[in-house]
Amino acid sequence: xxxxxxxxxxxxxxxxxxxxxxxxxxxxxxxxxxxxxxxxxxxxxxxxxxxxxxxxxxxxxxxxxxxxxxxxxxxxxxxxxxxxxxxxxxxxxxxxxxxxxxxxxxxxxxxxxxxxxxxxxxxxxxxxxxxxxxxxxxxxxxxxxxxxxxxxxxxxxxxxxxxxxxxxxxxxxxxxxxxxxxxxxxxxxxxxxxxxxxxxxxxxxxxxxxxxxxxxxxxxxxxxxxxxxxxxxxxxxxxxxxxxxxxxxxxxxxxxxxxxxxxxxxxxxxxxxxxxxxxxxxxxxxxxxxxxxxxxxxxxxxxxxxxxxxxxxxxxxxxxxxxxxxxxxxxxxxxxxxxxxxxxxxxxxxxxxxxxxxxxxxxxxxxxxxxxxxxxxxxxxxxxxxxxxxxxxxxxxxxxxxxxxxxxxxxxxxxxxxxxxxxxxxxxxxxxxxxxxxxxxxxxxxxxxxxxxxxxxxxxxxxxxxxxxxxxxxxxxxxxxxxxxxxxxxxxxxxxxxxxxxxxxxxxxxxxxxxxxxxxxxxxxxxxxxxxxxxxxxxxxxxxxxxxxxxxxxxxxxxxxxxxxxxxxxxxxxxxxxxxxxxxxxxxxxxxxxxxxxxxxxxxxxxxxxxxxxxxxxxxxxxxxxxxxxxxxxxxxxxxxxxxxxxxxxxxxxxxxxxxxxxxxxxx
Numbered sequence: 001x002x003x004x005x006x007x008x009x010x011x012x013x014x015x016x017x018x019x020x021x022x023x024x025x026x027x028x029x030x031x032x033x034x035x036x037x038x039x040x041x042x043x044x045x046x047x048x049x050x051x052x053x054x055x056x057x058x059x060x061x062x063x064x065x066x067x068x069x070x071x072x073x074x075x076x077x078x079x080x081x082x083x084x085x086x087x088x089x090x091x092x093x094x095x096x097x098x099x100x101x102x103x104x105x106x107x108x109x110x111x112x113x114x115x116x117x118x119x120x121x122x123x124x125x126x127x128x129x130x131x132x133x134x135x136x137x138x139x140x141x142x143x144x145x146x147x148x149x150x151x152x153x154x155x156x157x158x159x160x161x162x163x164x165x166x167x168x169x170x171x172x173x174x175x176x177x178x179x180x181x182x183x184x185x186x187x188x189x190x191x192x193x194x195x196x197x198x199x200x201x202x203x204x205x206x207x208x209x210x211x212x213x214x215x216x217x218x219x220x221x222x223x224x225x226x227x228x229x230x231x232x233x234x235x236x237x238x239x240x241x242x243x244x245x246x247x248x249x250x251x252x253x254x255x256x257x258x259x260x261x262x263x264x265x266x267x268x269x270x271x272x273x274x275x276x277x278x279x280x281x282x283x284x285x286x287x288x289x290x291x292x293x294x295x296x297x298x299x300x301x302x303x304x305x306x307x308x309x310x311x312x313x314x315x316x317x318x319x320x321x322x323x324x325x326x327x328x329x330x331x332x333x334x335x336x337x338x339x340x341x342x343x344x345x346x347x348x349x350x351x352x353x354x355x356x357x358x359x360x361x362x363x364x365x366x367x368x369x370x371x372x373x374x375x376x377x378x379x380x381x382x383x384x385x386x387x388x389x390x391x392x393x394x395x396x397x398x399x400x401x402x403x404x405x406x407x408x409x410x411x412x413x414x415x416x417x418x419x420x421x422x423x424x425x426x427x428x429x430x431x432x433x434x435x436x437x438x439x440x441x442x443x444x445x446x447x448x449x450x451x452x453x454x455x456x457x458x459x460x461x462x463x464x465x466x467x468x469x470x471x472x473x474x475x476x477x478x479x480x481x482x483x484x485x486x487x488x489x490x491x492x493x494x495x496x497x498x499x500x501x502x503x504x505x506x507x508x509x510x511x512x513x514x515x516x517x518x519x520x521x522x523x524x525x526x527x528x529x530x531x532x533x534x535x536x537x538x539x540x541x542x543x544x545x546x547x548x549x550x551x552x553x554x555x556x557x558x559x560x561x562x563x564x565x566x567x568x569x570x571x572x573x574x575x576x577x578x579x580x581x582x583x584x585x586x587x588x589x590x591x592x593x594x595x596x597x598x599x600x601x602x603x604x605x606x607x608x609x610x611x612x613x614x615x616x617x618x619x620x621x622x623x624x625x626x627x628x629x630x631x632x633x634x635x636x637x638x639x640x641x642x643x644x645x646x647x648x649x650x651x652x653x654x655x656x657x658x659x660x661x662x663x664x665x666x667x668x
Contacts, residue, residue: 026041026121026122026123026124027040027041027104027105027108027122027123028040028041028046028101028104028105028108028122028123028124029041029123029124029126030057030058030061030123030124030125030126031126032058032061032062032125032126032127032148032149033126033127033130033146033147033148033170034146034147034150035150035151036054036057036058036149036151036152038057038100038101038104039104040103040104040105041104042103044103044104046100046101046102046103046104047100048096048097048100048101049096049100050093050096051152051155052077052089052093052155053093053094053096053097053100054152055076055077055152055155055159056073056077056090056093056094056097056116057097057101057118058149058152059073059076059162060109060116060117060118061118061123061125061127061128062125062127062128062166063117063118064120064125064128064132065117065118065119065120065121065123066117067110067115067116067117068115068116068117069114069115070087070090070113070114070115070116071086073090073116074086074087074089074090075158076156076158076159076162077089077090077093077155077156077158077159078090078156079156079157079158079159080156094109094111094116097109105122107119107122108122108123127148127170130170130173130174131169131170131173133177144174144175144178144197144198144200144201146170146174147167148163148166148167148170149163149166149167171201175198175201178194178197178198179194179198181194182194182195182198182208182211182215188215188216188218188219189215189219191211191214191215191218192212192215192216192219192224195208195209195211195212195215196212199212199235203231203235204235204236206232206236206244206245206248209228209229209231209232209235209244209248210232210247210248210251212225212228213225213226213228213229213232213248213251213252213255214251216228217255219363219364220339220362220363220364221339221363221407222255222277222337222339224407224417224420225255226252226255226256227417227419227420228417229244229248229251229252229255230417230451231417232244232248234450234451276312276313276339276340276400276403276404277312277313277315277336277337277338277339277340278306278312278313278314278315278338278339278340278341278342278400279314279315279317279320279332279333279336279338279340279341279342280299280302280303280306280314280317280320280341280342280343281299281320281321281324281329281332281333281341281342281343282295282296282299282317282320282321282324282325283295283296283298283299283343283344283345283346283355283357284344284345284346285345285346285347286345286346286347286348294346294348294353294384294385295345295346297382297385298346298355298385298388298389299317299321300317301385301386301389302342302389302392302393303316303317304389305389305390305392305393305532306342306393306396306397308393308499308529308530308532308533309393309397309400309530309533310456310495310498310500312340312397312400315336315338319336320332320333320336323335323336329341329343333362334362338362339361339362339363340359340360340361340362340369340400340403341359341360341362342357342358342359342360342396343357343358343360344356344357344358348378351377351378351379352375352376352377352378353375353376353377353378353384354373354374354375355373355374355375355388355392356371356372356373357371357372357373357374357392358370358371358372359371359396359399359400361403363407369399369403370395370396370399372392372395374388374391374392376388389532390531390532390563391562391563391564393532394532394533394534394563394564395563395564395566397532397533398534398564398567398568401423401426401568402427402568404423405423405424405426405427407423408420408423408424409423409424409427417450418446418447418448418450418451418454418457419447419454421443421444421446421447421450421457422443422444422447422454422456422457422460424440424443425440425441425443425444425447425460425464426440426460428440428443429460429463429464429467430568430569431603432467432471432601432603432604433603434471434473437464437467437468437471437473438473440464441461441464441468444457444460444461444464445461447461448461448487453494454494455490455491455492455494455495455498455501456491456495456498456500456501458487458488458490458491458494458501459487459488459491459498459500459501459504461484461487462484462485462487462488462491462501462504462505462508463504465480465481465483465484465487465508466484466504466507466508466511466512468480469481469484469512469646470511470604470605470606471604471605471634471635472605472634472635472636472637472638473635477646481508481512481513484508484512485505485508485509485512485513488501488504488505488508489505491504491505492505497529498529499525499526499527499529499530499533499536500526500530500533500535500536502522502523502525502526502529502536503522503523503526503527503533503535503536503539503540504535504539505522506518506519506520506521506522506523506526506539506540506543507519507539507542507543509522510539510542510543510546510648511542511648514546514648514650516543516544516546516547516648516650517547519539519543519546520540520543520544520547523536523539523540523543524540527540532563534560534563534564534567534573535569535573537556537557537559537560537563538556538557538560538572538573538576540556541553541554541556541557541560541576541577541580542576542579544556544580545576545579545580545583545649546648546649546650547650548583548649548650548651548654550580550581550583550584551580553579553580554577554580554581557573557576557577557580560573561574570597570600571597571598571600571601571604571607572597572601572604572606572607574593574596574597574600575593575594575597575598575604575606575607575610577590577593578590578591578593578594578597578607578610578611578614579610579649581593581610582610582613582614582657582658582661583649583651583654583657583658585617585657587614587615587617587618587661588614588618590610590611590613590614591610591611591614591615591618593610594607594608594610594611594614595611598611602630603634604634605631605634605635605638608627608628608630608631608634609631609643609662610658611627612624612627612628612631612661612662612665612667613657613658613660613661613662613665614661615627615661615665616660616661616662616663616664616665616666617657617660617661617664619664621665621666624664624665624666625665625666627665628665628666628667638667639667639668640659640662640663640667640668643662644658644659
C-alpha cells in the first residue's frame with residue numbers, strides 16, 4: 001500500500017490508496033489532491049519551479065500514461081499566444097520538467113514531434129489511484145470534497161476550464177464510491193459515514209438523508225436517526241422552502257413509533273426526542289418482605305427522580321415491571337426500545353439494607369456502563385428510599401451524559417446535529433485545554449445557530465462563558481458577561497423547567513454581576529425542580545459564601561459531596577469549599593481542599609487562588625511562590641487590582657482576607 005500526504009484534505013491526514021497496477025515502488029510519486037507535489041523514490045522533492053511546467057506535469061499525470069498531443073497542451077497553457085510561441089514555450093516547459101524529474105529517473109517522459117506522455121508504469125498518481133480503486137473502497141470517503149490541484153488556478157483561462165472538468169470527474173468518482181458504500185458496506189457505521197460525507201457536499205439529497213437515518217437506526221441509535229431527520233428538514237426548508245417527502249416522513253414516524261413515541265409524536269417539540277431512552281427494571285429483593293416493599297418503592301422513586309433530568313427519556317416503571325414479569329428483563333427492555341437499563345437488587349440483613357445497581361448500555365457494543373452499591377440502616381424506610389434514590393440519580397445523570405457524549409464523538413463531525421455538537425462540546429469544556437476549550441465554544445455557537453430554540457445548548461454556552469471568564473481567557477470581560485447572561489436567560493425562556501439552566505443563570509448573576517440574592521432565588525427554584533442536581537447545590541453554596549454566610553455555604557457543598565462525590569466536574573465543585581474556609585480563617589483546611597482539587601485537574605485557575613491566599617496567610621513562601629507560578633501559567637494577566645474588581649464577595653472583611661493573602665503570597 002502506498003501512502004501520501006494530502007495537504008488539502010488535512011494538514012496531518014495520511015490517506016492510504018490501493019496502488020494501481022505496476023511496480024511496487026514507482027520512481028515518481030505525484031500528489032495532485034490538495035496542493036500539487038512530486039517526490040522521488042528516495043523522498044527527494046522533484047516538483048518543477050514554474051507553474052507552467054507543473055501544469056504540464058499535472059496534465060500528464062492525470063492522463064494515466066496516455067499520450068497527449070503537443071498542440072492540446074500548448075492550447076491549454078498558452079491560449080492567448082500564437083502557434084510558434086506556443087511551441088517554443090512548451091519546449092522550454094518540457095526541458096524544465098526533464099531537469100526537475102531527473103532524480104526520479106531520466107526516462108519518465110516520452111516525447112516526440114506529435115505527443116507527450118508520462119510512463120504510467122513508473123509513476124504513482126494519487127488522483128489516478130483513487131479513481132482506479134475498487135468501487136467499494138472505504139478510503140475514498142476521505143477524498144470527498146478534496147480540491148484537485150488547489151494551487152493551480154489562474155494559469156490560463158483554457159487551463160482553468162480543463163481543470164474544472166477534471167475536478168468534476170474526480171468528484172463524480174469519489175461520490176459514486178460513497179454511494180456504492182451505502183449499498184454494500186458491511187457495517188451501519190460505514191454507511192452512516194458515507195452518507196454524512198455525501199451530505200456535506202450536497203445537503204439537498206433527501207435519499208441520502210434517509211440512508212443516514214436507516215444507518216443510525218441500524219446502529220441502535222434512534223436518537224441520532226431522528227436528529228438526522230431534523231437536519232434533513234432544516235436543510236430542505238433552508239434551501240428550497242419545502243418539507244420532506246412522504247417517504248422520509250414515514251421513515252421518521254416509524255422510528256418514533258419504534259422508540260415508543262406514539263403516533264402523535266410529530267407535534268411534540270424536537271427536544272423531546274433528544275437523549276437516551278432509559279428504563280428502571282424492578283429491583284430484585286433478597287431477604288424478607290420488607291426488602292420486597294423497599295424494592296418496589298425504590299424502583300418508583302428512582303424512576304421519578306431520573307425523569308427530572310434532561311438527558312434521558314424515562315419509560316414508565318409500571319409497564320416495564322409488567323413486561324419484565326411476563327418475558328424477562330432483557331426481552332422487556334428490547335420490546336420497550338430501551339437504550340439504557342438500570343437494574344439491580346435490594347438485600348436486607350438485620351437492620352442494614354444494601355442496594356446494588358448496574359447501568360447497562362443496550363446499544364452495540366453492549367456493556368455495563370456503571371455500577372454502584374449503597375448501604376443504609378432501616379430505621380426509616382421512606383427516608384432510606386429518598387436518600388438512596390437521590391444519590392443514584394445524581395451519579396447516573398452524569399454517567400449517561402458521558403455515554404451520550406462518547407457516542408456523539410464517534411459519529412464524526414460531518415453534518416452534526418445541534419445535539420451532537422453540544423455533546424461533543426461537554427468533554428472539551430471539562431478538559432480545560434485552552435485550544436480545545438475554544439473549540440468547544442465554537443461547537444456551542446454552531447449548535448445554537450443551527451437550532452436557536454435548543455435550550456440546553458444555550459445553557460451550556462452560558463456555563464462555558466462562566467469558565468471562560470474564570471480562566472481569564474475572555475478578550476472582553478463585559479461582552480463575555482453580557483453574552484453569558486443572554487444565553488442563560490434564553491435557555492430559561494425556552495425551557496422554564498430546566499433546573500440546570502436556572503442554576504447556571506443564578507451563577508452568572510452572582511459571579512459575573514455580583515447579585516447573589518437574585519442568584520439564590522434561582523438556585524432555590526432549580527432545587528425545587530430537581531433536588532438531586534449537584535451543580536445547583538454547588539452554585540447555591542457559592543452564592544451563600546458571596547453573602548458572607550459561610551456555614552450555610554459549607555452545608556450546601558456538603559450536600560453536593562454526598563450526592564455526587566465522583567462528579568466529572570469535581571475538580572471545580574470540590575474547590576468551591578476553599579473560599580468559605582478561607583473566609584473563616586481556616587487556612588490549613590482551605591489549602592488542603594485546593595490541593596485535592598488541583599490533583600483532580602491542574603488546569604482550573606480558580607483552584608489556585610484560594611490556595612495562594614491561604615498559603616500567604618500561613619507564611620509558606622516557597623509553596624506560595626510555586627502556586628503563584630502555576631496560576632500565572634494558566635492566567636498570565638492575573639493582577640490583584642483586577643481580581644478584586646471581579647471578586648463577588650460582599651463583606652469587607654472577606655474581601656480583605658482574600659486580598660491580604662494574595663499579597664502575602666507575593667502577587668501584585
